[in-house]
Amino acid sequence: MxxxxxxxxxxxxxxxxxxxxxxxxxxxxxxxxxxxxxxxxxxxxxxxxxxxxxxxxxxxxxxxxxxxxxxxxxxxxxxxxxxxxxxxxxxxxxxxxxxxxxxxxxxxxxxxxxxxxxxxxxxxxxxxxxxxxxxxxxxxxxxxxxNCNFAKLNIKEEITQTKQSPLKSPVTQVNIDIKNTKLSNLSDREYRTLLNNLAIELLENNIENTNAYSLFAEAAWGRLKTLPPHSDFVTKVRYPDRNLIKLLLDKNTNELDQIKCFINNLSLNPFWIEGFKLFCDFLHHHQKEHSLKILNLLTCNFILKFKDITKLRFDNGELMCKEDTFNYFVKQNQETNKKTLTTSDKNKKVEQILIEINNENYNNSLFCNINSLIAMAQVFETNNMKNNAKIIYLQLVELMEKTLLKDYLSDEYNYAKNKTNKKI
CATH class of the missing domain: 1.25.40 (Serine Threonine Protein Phosphatase 5, Tetratricopeptide repeat)
Incomplete structure (x- = not known):
């Protein structure tokens, strides 16, 4: 420890x-x-x-x-x-x-x-x-x-037992009856810990499960309504400890444990955007491109939601989001945040385009399903099948309203919502 x-x-x-x-x-x-x-x-x-x-x-x-x-x-x-x-x-x-x-x-x-x-x-x-x-x-x-003398602890001889129950940690980070507890009743800390635990459990079952990153993003940013107060753009938020940075850069830890380390520590440092870039670099290094795309997009949406974060500094004067970090997340997502069909797509047969959309849904994750629905709706719109498009947009809105992605993909959500309100 x-x-x-x-x-x-x-x-x-x-x-x-x-x-x-x-x-x-x-x-x-x-x-x-x-x-x-x-x-x-x-x-x-x-x-x-x-x-x-x-x-x-x-x-x-x-x-x-x-x-x-x-x-x-x-x-x-x-x-x-x-x-x-x-x-x-x-x-x-x-x-x-x-x-x-x-x-x-x-x-x-x-x-x-x-x-x-x-x-x-x-x-x-x-x-x-x-x-x-x-x-x-x-x-x-x-x-x-x-410079003092301490008394000795009195040590009693232990009695060997044939059966000993396994030791349990005295504190489980969150001990909640989900069936009887509303998320809105949880404190910010309980909410964050619950989602982190769920994300980690998903990854322990399947390290390729990309849904875990949506839970992690919600743990880090879900309860944030505003940026921290500041004086001349310098906040009282502490810059991450150098030991934490060293820990996150440790190359000797196994892959899953290192991902857990990123999740547990970055959720406690939601304004340290450089830390999220380190996480992305780690995922890229370990060829987790699908997870990387999701984390990259979620971080991009957080930055765009709170654009003034680029002006704010930690208590030591370090920028919360440097220009190169901003460019890393935002610029490479500018073209992908809103998917549009290219001219070559328009010339393809609908059947072929739908097959390609199906192939791109590589793991049937929540994130991929949303992207597939958006692409399918746009195909129907382009080919003048507006009834089909509206049905897809309705499904998309319903799905996003039931998930944690709604707040982070607000542009896509509002776009789909507007489409459902238009007359055919």
């Missing part, structure tokens, strides 16, 4: 930070029992991985591990201890070059460990013997870094 290797003090621009703080305001109050510790675990881990190795956030994570009392929690807690021990030992300047801030973070780190040990020894949680021994070893290493 990869964690953020630096400390970022200001997390105010993160929705997930505010959700985490909202839960933790209940801590040691009359609402203490109402704390959703699985959410605290999820939110704090997300920030520690992607945004900041802030000891305040780690303290929240530590409390959630103790509250959830799950073996998997303590394994992740150990991973963070191993990571932070090395970080404070080898690169303390990553936490801060200001001595007062560094000392403050060390003080919080010490309190986290002390509290963890006290609660652990008091309650004997469900932590494996191996993990507990490793924690003791690293707490010993931390004594020198934090």
């Amino acid at each position: 990869i964690f953020c290797d630096h400390y970022e003090e200001n997390l105010e621009n993160l929705e997930i930070f505010h959700l985490l703080e909202e839960e933790m305001t209940k801590y040691k109050t009359l609402n203490h029992e109402k704390i959703q510790w699985d959410k605290v675990y999820e939110y704090s881990l997300d920030i520690l991985q992607n945004n900041s190795m802030d000891m305040k956030i780690f303290a929240y994570f530590s409390l959630s591990c103790l509250a959830l009392n799950n073996e998997e929690c303590f394994k992740i807690f150990l991973e963070i201890i191993i990571f932070t021990e090395k970080l404070f030992r080898e690169k303390p300047e990553n936490i801060s070059k200001t001595s007062s801030i560094l000392l403050n973070q060390k003080k919080k780190y010490k309190q986290i460990v002390e509290n963890f040990i006290n609660e652990f020894n008091k309650n004997s949680p469900k932590c494996s013997q191996v993990a507990a021994k490793s924690l003791n070893e690293y707490f010993e290493k931390l004594r020198e870094i934090l």
